[in-house]
Amino acid sequence: MWQQILPGLRIKIFLTVLLGVVYPLAMTGISQLFFPHQANGSLVTAGGKVIGSELIGQSFTKPEYFQGRPSNAGANGYDATASSGYNQGPTNKKLADRVKAAVEQFRKDNPDYHGPIPADLVTGSASGLDPHLSPDSARAQAARVAKARGVSLEQVRELIAQFTEGPDLGVLGEPRVNVLRLNLALNQRFAKPQAVAK
Amino acid sequence: MTSIGILQIAIFLALILICAKPLGAYMARVFEGERTFLHPGLRWLEVLTYKAAGIKEDVEQKWTHYTASLLSFSIFGFVILYLLQRLQGFLPLNPQGFGASNVNPDLAFNTATSFVTNTNWQGYSGESTLSYFVQMAGLAVQNFASAAAGIAVAIALVRGFARQEKKTVGNFWVDVTRATVYVLLPMAIVGALLFVSQGVVQNFGAYTEVATVEGGKQVIAQGPVASQEVIKQLGTNGGGFFNGNSSHPFENPTPLSNLLQMFLIFVIPGALTYTFGKMVGDTRQGWAIFAAMSVMFLIGVFVCYEFEQAGNPILSRLGLQTGATAGQSGGNMEGKEVRFGIANSALFATVTTDASCGAVNAMHDSFTPIGGLVPLFNMMTGEVIFGGVGAGLYGILLYCILAVFIAGLMVGRTPEYLGKKIEQKEVKMAMLAVVATAFSILFFTAVSSVISFPEKGYWNPPGAAAANLNNSGAHGFGEILYAYTSATANNGSAFAGITANTPWYDLTLGLAMWIGRFLFLIPLLAAAGSLAAKKKIPATAGTFPTHGPLFVGLLVGTVLIVGALTFFPALSLGPIVEHYLMHSGNLF
Numbered sequence: 001m002w003q004q005i006l007p008g009l010r011i012k013i014f015l016t017v018l019l020g021v022v023y024p025l026a027m028t029g030i031s032q033l034f035f036p037h038q039a040n041g042s043l044v045t046a047g048g049k050v051i052g053s054e055l056i057g058q059s060f061t062k063p064e065y066f067q068g069r070p071s072n073a074g075a076n077g078y079d080a081t082a083s084s085g086y087n088q089g090p091t092n093k094k095l096a097d098r099v100k101a102a103v104e105q106f107r108k109d110n111p112d113y114h115g116p117i118p119a120d121l122v123t124g125s126a127s128g129l130d131p132h133l134s135p136d137s138a139r140a141q142a143a144r145v146a147k148a149r150g151v152s153l154e155q156v157r158e159l160i161a162q163f164t165e166g167p168d169l170g171v172l173g174e175p176r177v178n179v180l181r182l183n184l185a186l187n188q189r190f191a192k193p194q195a196v197a198k
Numbered sequence: 199m200t201s202i203g204i205l206q207i208a209i210f211l212a213l214i215l216i217c218a219k220p221l222g223a224y225m226a227r228v229f230e231g232e233r234t235f236l237h238p239g240l241r242w243l244e245v246l247t248y249k250a251a252g253i254k255e256d257v258e259q260k261w262t263h264y265t266a267s268l269l270s271f272s273i274f275g276f277v278i279l280y281l282l283q284r285l286q287g288f289l290p291l292n293p294q295g296f297g298a299s300n301v302n303p304d305l306a307f308n309t310a311t312s313f314v315t316n317t318n319w320q321g322y323s324g325e326s327t328l329s330y331f332v333q334m335a336g337l338a339v340q341n342f343a344s345a346a347a348g349i350a351v352a353i354a355l356v357r358g359f360a361r362q363e364k365k366t367v368g369n370f371w372v373d374v375t376r377a378t379v380y381v382l383l384p385m386a387i388v389g390a391l392l393f394v395s396q397g398v399v400q401n402f403g404a405y406t407e408v409a410t411v412e413g414g415k416q417v418i419a420q421g422p423v424a425s426q427e428v429i430k431q432l433g434t435n436g437g438g439f440f441n442g443n444s445s446h447p448f449e450n451p452t453p454l455s456n457l458l459q460m461f462l463i464f465v466i467p468g469a470l471t472y473t474f475g476k477m478v479g480d481t482r483q484g485w486a487i488f489a490a491m492s493v494m495f496l497i498g499v500f501v502c503y504e505f506e507q508a509g510n511p512i513l514s515r516l517g518l519q520t521g522a523t524a525g526q527s528g529g530n531m532e533g534k535e536v537r538f539g540i541a542n543s544a545l546f547a548t549v550t551t552d553a554s555c556g557a558v559n560a561m562h563d564s565f566t567p568i569g570g571l572v573p574l575f576n577m578m579t580g581e582v583i584f585g586g587v588g589a590g591l592y593g594i595l596l597y598c599i600l601a602v603f604i605a606g607l608m609v610g611r612t613p614e615y616l617g618k619k620i621e622q623k624e625v626k627m628a629m630l631a632v633v634a635t636a637f638s639i640l641f642f643t644a645v646s647s648v649i650s651f652p653e654k655g656y657w658n659p660p661g662a663a664a665a666n667l668n669n670s671g672a673h674g675f676g677e678i679l680y681a682y683t684s685a686t687a688n689n690g691s692a693f694a695g696i697t698a699n700t701p702w703y704d705l706t707l708g709l710a711m712w713i714g715r716f717l718f719l720i721p722l723l724a725a726a727g728s729l730a731a732k733k734k735i736p737a738t739a740g741t742f743p744t745h746g747p748l749f750v751g752l753l754v755g756t757v758l759i760v761g762a763l764t765f766f767p768a769l770s771l772g773p774i775v776e777h778y779l780m781h782s783g784n785l786f
Contacts, residue, residue: 004263007371008270011251012278012343015378018247019342020335023383027390027425031400034391039400041420041448043408050408053418055397055447058410065412069536073442080418081325081405083442085533085561087695089673090510091776093785095532095564103516116519118526119509120536123518126445126543126560132536136525171205173453174527174539183411 044180046187052180056080057131060183063109064148066133066141068179069120070102073128086124099123112143132176135164149190159185199503200522203541206457207499210545211492213461214468214584218488221465222472228380229353229373230477240379247375258366261727264354265720267370268347272314272716275343279310282336283328292329293404300327308704313337315715316344316586318430318437318556318690319681319707321699325419325440330402333439338426342386345433346377348588351719352470353477355592358726359616360478362734367726381466382432389428389462396458397451400424423448431462434586436556436690444546444559445535456542456559460549467553467584470591478616482745487594490753494583495552502565502572503544506530510566512783533564544569551576554586556690563668563677563693567777570693571769574680577687579761580635580718586688592722594753598744599628599725601756605742615744617734624728627721634717636764638686638710643679643768651702658702666703668695671786672776679772681707686714 031039041053052058059078060067071077072086088095102122107113121137138160146156163182167173227234248255259267282289283306287297301309305321312319313336324333350373357367394400399420406418423439427449430437444450444459468488475484507529509520522528527539534543543560550557551573562573576583582593598615603625606613613620646663653661660666667674673693680693685707692698698707743749 004259004266004370005270007251007253008267008274011247011253011271011371011374012274012339014247014250015343016278016335016339018243019378019383020339023386024334024338024422024425027387027394028400028402028422030391031394031424035394038397039394039424040403041399041401041406041418042397042451043406046411050406051411052408052416053406053447055451056416056418057447058412058416059414060412062412078416080416082323083325083419083440083446084323085442085445085564085694087533087561087563087668087693089563089669089676089693089695089776090512090530090532090566091671091673091780091784091786092669096512096516096785099513099518099532100516103518117517119513119518119520119528119531120526120534123513123532123534124564126533126535126558127440127442127447129442129447130535130537131447134526134536136519136523139525167202168453171202171209172457173537173542175525176536180411187411 044184046184054178054181055131057129058180060179063144065183065186066138066145066179068133069130070098070122070124071128071130072124078129080129083127083129085126085128110141110144112147113140115140131178131180133179135160135175135177138177138182145186149186151190155190159189199500199507200541203503206541207545210457210460211495214464217465218468218472221469222484223476225381225469225473226476228376229473234380236380236384240384244375244379247379251371253371253375255369255372257369259369260365261354261367261723264367264370265723268351268719271343271347271370271374275340276310276314279313279336279340280306282332283309286329286332289329289331291331291402293402294329296327296329304701304704305699308708311708311711312690313340313435313437314344315688315711316348316433316435316554316589317685317688317711317715318435319685319692319711320437320690321704323441324438330421333426334422337437338429341426341429341433341435341437342378342382345382345429345435345587346374348586349377349381349466349470350374350588351723352588352591355595355722355726356474356477358729359618361730362732364730367723367730382429385432386425386428389432389458390424392458393424393427393455396455397447398424398427398455399448419448428462430557431459431555432466434463434467434553434555434589436550438557444557445561450559453537453542456538456546459557460546463549463553463555463557464584466587467590470588474591480616480745483616486745486750487598487753490750491583491594493750493754494757495548498552498572498576498583499545499548502548502569503541505566505568506544507540508566511781512785530564530566530569533561535559547573548576550691551689552581552583552585554581554589554688556684558691561694562680562691563695567773567780570676571773573691574676574683574773575761575765575769577683577689578639578765579757580632581687581689582757589688596628596631596722597753597757597760599624600760601749601753602742602744604756605752611740614735614741617737618729618732619735624725627725630721631718632760635686635714638713639683639765640768642682642706642710646678646682646706647675656701658700660697660700663702666697666700669786672772672779673786676772676776679768682710685710688714
């Protein structure tokens, strides 16, 4: 019987070395060589400093920036060491209250927008780190951003159109706008928000 | 549903169909010990593994020895993984300085059980609990090992049907080694690099601290993710590097990576049906099973998609758009990512629970009641719709035994499958597996719904086991039912609102995983042993053909009816009543 059992320990030790050490080290080496940008987190720099990752959503609260979706990652949202959704079920009162409050807040912050509320805009993402908005959710905020920056609505809309990504390979996934990249483009294209007279 | 959504589902299934034959034929050669195109490059590694582990390649085992080897493989894996977690503070590659205090003994037991049984239920958040070393040398290794073990058992059962008058069913160690060296590892290497190209991280750096655009601080978790991500899917394990699992942009950054993830989950289970046909000498038998699986898959995915797209009427009353437009996906977007939208979230949820994967790219807890019932029911069938690597095939073969048994009862003839008489022993073993898993799900759910502990006590600090829920009412019951279903079915996905990291849940869920894995596997290996010893009887005019549409229909019927009869009462108390409550606007 030992003949059937002993290899269990030996093979596990061997596999731990092969699959647990050699394989990930080799993958890391090759990745760092061929895809250093992606392998290290697709970090974005502005003014010589790393200001985030294009894949990881970050918190925007000021009116002159497009704001991402509600996030339950960490206590204040968009904590990239604590990814999490709200995990509230469809009949949960907290969900209904939260979405209601988000809709009211959005209407208050965006008095010039009268259209319907896109489904993604006021609902929490799965990871809490969703870097995207749907194009409609970005357009719903365009008037507010334009006003806060003192530029025309048309200019902001053009920028959204420019930053709208279609489905991958023309068919996979949903059209989307990367919030961080769009906001960086705003800063680049238009007056710095600090310079805008209030 | 949108036409582009339906098209994506069709593309996905077409990819699995296209790969079934070439990969299935390749695996048949690997497990028959024939040379393949990868042997010149990889045979040395296979031989090295045998040498290192003291394995004799040409010795075959009886089913009892095969089972003993499987248990030894699993138990040593459990011990190593338990120790690695508890000792992580003394091990390298730990830039965040996690220690034993992050992993208490009952959590370490739960996680070690979870990864050894191919469940990958997670009572912890990866990014705030485990060091890079434990993730890659502990969890990722188990991802390979438990998948290889699943394939081995399936192959042993197939040999039971393929052979006649033999005492042995193969050699467990050889099967595990071949599954790892020729199937899992090469595919993992290619897949990992594809993931990195899409943006999945692969580094050993400390978490990156950045000053955000608005002047805040954000710390971004890093790690050797891609190498683990690929085997998490390919081995239908499902345990995420991060808490957000495949919804986390560093695990699953693009719709293309998302398609690759789902492809990796289904590709081996799909191909194994062909391997089965090839090994029993009649590929039509494999295609019949593939067809039955596809039918059940399509039913699930379209029900889930339909209800998720219809959305939550409580939220639409607040002014939310539920219809899809060119500029937004509509539907129930709570707990879903914009890049995946409704179609890819519903598809992923169906795929991950058809297979025993359990990775999620959307939070199932926030699905609509019927949208969430689909993953729940998929797991309750025993995950035989393509299923886990290996586990899906041996699970569906169990249902094949039941299906021909039922057909035999209807016409009053001793049932046969693939020329083997299905007799008392095989049916008993199949029923033992079905009853053990159903018991585990329903018994633990019932107990956890009512049991109460002293508040702030050891067993469950919140007090009653039902106090650990994030949702009340029918949905809260659904969280408990989902947890034990997921653990027993070795899936690992969750209605994640439940706080399951207390001694009560850690231990009972761990127990459910052991039951679900081994009280399923061992009866099937016993059946394999008994089948291998039997003589094949030639087909006659009275033999019920098991490769035609009639058998496919009977097989689908058996799976759905066994599942429905066993679990309908529990499902009515959970998602079904919740569906009506939601439509009448009740909140809890």
